[in-house]
Amino acid sequence: MDILAIPFHKFLHFEKHKGDTYIFKARERPEYLNHLQTIHACVQLALAEASSGEFLLQEFHEHKDAVIPVIRKTEAKYHRPARGTLYSKASLLSPHKEEVQDALGHKRRTLVQIKVEIFDGENSKVLTAIFHWFLAWADRLP
Numbered sequence: 001m002d003i004l005a006i007p008f009h010k011f012l013h014f015e016k017h018k019g020d021t022y023i024f025k026a027r028e029r030p031e032y033l034n035h036l037q038t039i040h041a042c043v044q045l046a047l048a049e050a051s052s053g054e055f056l057l058q059e060f061h062e063h064k065d066a067v068i069p070v071i072r073k074t075e076a077k078y079h080r081p082a083r084g085t086l087y088s089k090a091s092l093l094s095p096h097k098e099e100v101q102d103a104l105g106h107k108r109r110t111l112v113q114i115k116v117e118i119f120d121g122e123n124s125k126v127l128t129a130i131f132h133w134f135l136a137w138a139d140r141l142p
Contacts (some may be wrong), residue, residue, distance in 0.1 A: 001064065003054045012043065014050055022087040022119075023051045038081035044127045045076055047088055048116040052131040055090035055114055059097065063104065066137055072111070073132035084121035091115050093130060100135070109136035 004014055004024075017025045026032070026039075026047050034040040049071070057064055093113035095103075103110035111134055118127040 001057060003050050003057065006050075008046070009050050012046055014047060017087060022089055023054050024088045026086045028084050028086075036081065038083055039086065039126075041078060044078070044082055044086065044118050045074070045129065047086055048076070048118055048127060048129040049074070049131060051088035051090050051116045051118075052114040052129075052133070055092075055116070056112070056133060056135075059092060060100065060135075063135075067104065067135050068138050070134045070136075071131055072134050074129060076127060076129040078127055079125050082118070082120055082126040086126070087119045087121075089117045089119070104135065104137070108139075109134070111135075 003009060004016060012026065013029065014024050014026050017023060024047060026043065028039060032039045032043045053069065056069055060067065091114070093115045095110075095112070100110055100112055111132060114131045114133060116129045116131065117125055118129075120126050
Protein backbone atom coordinates (compact mmCIF):
# COMPACT_ATOMS: atom_id res chain seq x y z
CA MET A 1 0.00 0.00 0.00
CA ASP A 2 1.20 3.49 -0.83
CA ILE A 3 -0.12 5.89 1.81
CA LEU A 4 0.37 8.88 -0.47
CA ALA A 5 -1.72 7.20 -3.19
CA ILE A 6 -4.82 7.33 -0.97
CA PRO A 7 -7.12 9.85 -2.69
CA PHE A 8 -7.55 12.06 0.40
CA HIS A 9 -3.78 12.31 0.90
CA LYS A 10 -3.31 13.11 -2.79
CA PHE A 11 -6.02 15.78 -2.44
CA LEU A 12 -4.04 17.33 0.44
CA HIS A 13 -0.75 17.19 -1.54
CA PHE A 14 1.26 15.41 1.17
CA GLU A 15 4.81 14.53 0.13
CA LYS A 16 7.43 12.03 1.22
CA HIS A 17 10.26 13.81 3.03
CA LYS A 18 13.70 13.13 1.60
CA GLY A 19 16.08 11.98 4.33
CA ASP A 20 15.71 10.10 7.59
CA THR A 21 14.58 12.87 9.92
CA TYR A 22 10.92 13.12 8.92
CA ILE A 23 8.30 10.91 7.27
CA PHE A 24 6.05 13.30 5.34
CA LYS A 25 5.75 17.00 4.75
CA ALA A 26 2.93 19.33 3.81
CA ARG A 27 3.83 22.63 2.23
CA GLU A 28 1.62 25.53 3.29
CA ARG A 29 -1.13 26.21 0.76
CA PRO A 30 -3.79 28.95 0.80
CA GLU A 31 -6.57 26.36 1.06
CA TYR A 32 -5.03 24.97 4.29
CA LEU A 33 -5.47 28.23 6.19
CA ASN A 34 -8.08 28.83 8.86
CA HIS A 35 -9.70 32.05 10.10
CA LEU A 36 -6.42 33.01 11.87
CA GLN A 37 -4.35 32.49 8.69
CA THR A 38 -2.58 29.51 10.28
CA ILE A 39 -2.73 25.90 9.09
CA HIS A 40 -6.08 24.34 9.88
CA ALA A 41 -6.17 21.74 12.67
CA CYS A 42 -7.69 19.14 10.33
CA VAL A 43 -4.77 19.40 7.89
CA GLN A 44 -2.34 18.85 10.76
CA LEU A 45 -4.30 15.87 12.06
CA ALA A 46 -4.60 14.35 8.58
CA LEU A 47 -0.82 14.66 8.13
CA ALA A 48 -0.31 12.97 11.50
CA GLU A 49 -2.71 10.14 10.64
CA ALA A 50 -1.06 9.52 7.28
CA SER A 51 2.33 9.50 8.99
CA SER A 52 1.18 6.95 11.57
CA GLY A 53 0.00 4.68 8.76
CA GLU A 54 3.29 5.04 6.91
CA PHE A 55 5.20 4.30 10.12
CA LEU A 56 3.17 1.11 10.60
CA LEU A 57 3.97 0.01 7.05
CA GLN A 58 7.67 0.66 7.56
CA GLU A 59 7.89 -0.89 11.02
CA PHE A 60 5.89 -4.03 10.17
CA HIS A 61 6.68 -4.27 6.45
CA GLU A 62 6.79 -8.05 6.56
CA HIS A 63 3.02 -8.10 7.25
CA LYS A 64 1.96 -5.29 4.90
CA ASP A 65 -0.02 -7.50 2.52
CA ALA A 66 -1.61 -9.79 5.12
CA VAL A 67 -2.53 -7.50 8.03
CA ILE A 68 -5.29 -4.88 7.86
CA PRO A 69 -4.80 -1.77 10.05
CA VAL A 70 -7.82 0.22 11.28
CA ILE A 71 -7.73 3.25 13.59
CA ARG A 72 -9.80 2.82 16.75
CA LYS A 73 -8.98 5.99 18.66
CA THR A 74 -7.08 9.25 18.19
CA GLU A 75 -5.78 11.68 20.80
CA ALA A 76 -4.41 15.06 19.75
CA LYS A 77 -2.79 17.99 21.52
CA TYR A 78 -2.13 21.19 19.58
CA HIS A 79 0.83 23.09 20.99
CA ARG A 80 0.95 26.31 18.97
CA PRO A 81 -0.34 27.79 15.70
CA ALA A 82 1.16 26.09 12.65
CA ARG A 83 2.70 28.07 9.80
CA GLY A 84 4.80 27.18 6.81
CA THR A 85 5.80 23.69 5.75
CA LEU A 86 4.91 20.97 8.24
CA TYR A 87 6.99 17.84 8.90
CA SER A 88 6.08 14.60 10.68
CA LYS A 89 7.91 12.13 12.91
CA ALA A 90 6.48 8.91 14.36
CA SER A 91 7.42 6.31 16.94
CA LEU A 92 6.00 3.12 18.40
CA LEU A 93 4.53 3.99 21.78
CA SER A 94 3.31 0.57 22.85
CA PRO A 95 3.55 -2.35 22.89
CA HIS A 96 7.12 -3.24 21.93
CA LYS A 97 7.64 -4.47 18.37
CA GLU A 98 8.33 -8.02 19.60
CA GLU A 99 5.02 -8.05 21.51
CA VAL A 100 3.16 -6.94 18.38
CA GLN A 101 4.82 -9.69 16.35
CA ASP A 102 3.98 -12.26 19.04
CA ALA A 103 0.33 -11.18 19.27
CA LEU A 104 -0.06 -11.28 15.49
CA GLY A 105 1.47 -14.75 15.46
CA HIS A 106 -0.66 -16.20 18.26
CA LYS A 107 -3.91 -14.22 18.45
CA ARG A 108 -3.68 -12.96 14.85
CA ARG A 109 -4.72 -9.49 16.03
CA THR A 110 -3.41 -6.76 18.33
CA LEU A 111 -3.59 -3.12 19.29
CA VAL A 112 -0.73 -0.71 18.58
CA GLN A 113 -0.19 2.88 19.68
CA ILE A 114 1.77 5.20 17.39
CA LYS A 115 2.91 8.64 18.53
CA VAL A 116 3.24 11.30 15.84
CA GLU A 117 4.71 14.74 16.25
CA ILE A 118 4.24 17.53 13.71
CA PHE A 119 6.82 20.31 13.43
CA ASP A 120 6.82 23.57 11.53
CA GLY A 121 9.64 25.02 9.45
CA GLU A 122 11.27 26.48 12.58
CA ASN A 123 11.37 22.98 14.11
CA SER A 124 8.75 23.97 16.70
CA LYS A 125 6.34 21.22 17.70
CA VAL A 126 2.81 22.18 16.71
CA LEU A 127 0.95 18.88 17.29
CA THR A 128 1.38 15.63 19.17
CA ALA A 129 -1.08 12.85 18.37
CA ILE A 130 -1.46 9.26 19.47
CA PHE A 131 -3.18 6.82 17.13
CA HIS A 132 -4.55 3.56 18.49
CA TRP A 133 -4.48 1.04 15.63
CA PHE A 134 -6.20 -2.34 15.54
CA LEU A 135 -4.21 -4.80 13.45
CA ALA A 136 -5.66 -8.12 12.31
CA TRP A 137 -4.86 -10.70 9.68
CA ALA A 138 -7.11 -10.12 6.69
CA ASP A 139 -8.69 -13.58 7.11
CA ARG A 140 -9.89 -12.57 10.64
CA LEU A 141 -12.07 -9.71 9.41
CA PRO A 142 -15.66 -10.14 8.20
